[in-house]
Amino acid sequence: VSVAEPTKTAQRRARARRFRRVDRSKLARWGLSIGLFFVIWELIGRSGAFIAIVPASEVLPDLWHELGSGDLIRATLGTLSIAAVAFVIGAVVGVSFGTILGVSKRWSDVFDPLVSASFSVPISMFIPVIAVYFGLEFKSKVVLVVLFNVFVIIVNTATGIREVPPAVIEMGRAFEVGRLGMYTRVILPWASPYIITGLRIGLGRSVQGAILADLFFRTQNLGLVIRNAAGSFDMSQLLASVFFITIIAAGTMGLARIVEWRLLRWKSG
Amino acid sequence: VVAGVRLGFGMAMKGMVIAELWVLRGTGRLLETFSSSPRRLDLYYALVLLIVAIAVGVNEVLKRLERRLRPASRAIEGR
Numbered sequence: 113v114s115v116a117e118p119t120k121t122a123q124r125r126a127r128a129r130r131f132r133r134v135d136r137s138k139l140a141r142w143g144l145s146i147g148l149f150f151v152i153w154e155l156i157g158r159s160g161a162f163i164a165i166v167p168a169s170e171v172l173p174d175l176w177h178e179l180g181s182g183d184l185i186r187a188t189l190g191t192l193s194i195a196a197v198a199f200v201i202g203a204v205v206g207v208s209f210g211t212i213l214g215v216s217k218r219w220s221d222v223f224d225p226l227v228s229a230s231f232s233v234p235i236s237m238f239i240p241v242i243a244v245y246f247g248l249e250f251k252s253k254v255v256l257v258v259l260f261n262v263f264v265i266i267v268n269t270a271t272g273i274r275e276v277p278p279a280v281i282e283m284g285r286a287f288e289v290g291r292l293g294m295y296t297r298v299i300l301p302w303a304s305p306y307i308i309t310g311l312r313i314g315l316g317r318s319v320q321g322a323i324l325a326d327l328f329f330r331t332q333n334l335g336l337v338i339r340n341a342a343g344s345f346d347m348s349q350l351l352a353s354v355f356f357i358t359i360i361a362a363g364t365m366g367l368a369r370i371v372e373w374r375l376l377r378w379k380s381g
Numbered sequence: 382v383v384a385g386v387r388l389g390f391g392m393a394m395k396g397m398v399i400a401e402l403w404v405l406r407g408t409g410r411l412l413e414t415f416s417s418s419p420r421r422l423d424l425y426y427a428l429v430l431l432i433v434a435i436a437v438g439v440n441e442v443l444k445r446l447e448r449r450l451r452p453a454s455r456a457i458e459g460r
Contacts (some may be wrong), residue, residue, distance in 0.1 A: 229433065229436075229437045229440075231391065231440075232390075232391045232394065232436040232437055232439075232440040233394075233432070233433050233436050233437065234394050234395040234397070234398035234399070234432065234436065235395075236395065236398050236399045236402060237398045237402075237408075237412055237428075237429055237432055238429070239402060239412075240402075240412050240413050240415075240416030240417070240425070241416050241422075241425065243416075244416055244417075324399065327403075328402065328403075
């Protein structure tokens with residue numbers, strides 16, 4: 113323990129030094145970019161050239177007021193709950209189906225064209241028919257969001273599994289790993305960077321899909337906030353909610369990136 | 382560049398359908414009208430198939446173009 117301690121402390125210090133160095137320059141660039149964004153927004157808003165763009169100095173107090181009342185937070189939680197349920201369903205279905213496509217050449221020959229096509233197809237065109245079959249409430253919203261996220265998870269999982277080198281599987285066999293163990297201890301851990309990246313992208317799509325679902329099915333949550341603001345032509349409130357949604361989406365993706373980095377740390381050593 | 386155009390086209394198709402469903406014009410209006418009547422659901426699915434065919438078709442053409450141009454870009458890279 114006495115030998116390991118100083119090494120650990122030195123490593124921790126080196127990491128902290130590196131973090132501080134990278135962080136400062138990165139933070140400065142981020143600050144500059146965000147500052148520029150607000151300055152340009154304010155200038156365009158004050159110029160009066162665009163009737164729909166209200167200056168940031170009017171939008172931000174409105175956002176603060178909305179947050180204080182709790183309405184925006186409740187609406188966001190409502191939308192995120194749809195995204196979360198659909199994401200869990202999409203993740204389970206996507207990883208399972210992706211594993212089958214990754215392992216079986218026969219199944220992948222059958223389904224690959226359909227799954228690849230789903231990338232370029234606008235899923236939102238199914239909104240009217242989803243409404244016919246599932247109604248306008250929670251269930252239909254979850255179905256739409258699952259369609260938004262599941263294909264990217266399937267493709268990433270299948271690609272990750274196909275990328276497992278035969279030598280790794282051979283090694284597993286040499287260590288007499290059983291059939292189930294081959295999946296849980298060799299193939300899936302090896303494919304985990306692809307799977308986790310697919311889940312991260314799927315999470316982003318779930319948030320997008322949930323907002324869309326709240327706008328197109330029964331208007332609720334963030335969809336209602338946007339529709340009310342647009343309906344009453346309250347541009348300040350509309351921009352405040354759009355700005356808040358952007359922050360939530362960026363925050364969700366940022367969190368997902370941190371989780372991805374932490375989960376995959378073992379692979380980069 | 383071609384990969385960017387391909388991804389951009391996909392996004393444009395998706396945006397177009399969402400926008401037209403929102404304002405109920407063009408394709409969006411047709412999708413909404415056909416799906417709201419059980420007798421015209423066949424037309425709805427025909428329209429869906431047409432949109433899928435256009436989206437997948439253009440995507441495939443651009444993919445092939447991308448593959449064809451790859452050796453040229455590698456040759457430039459190697460110079």
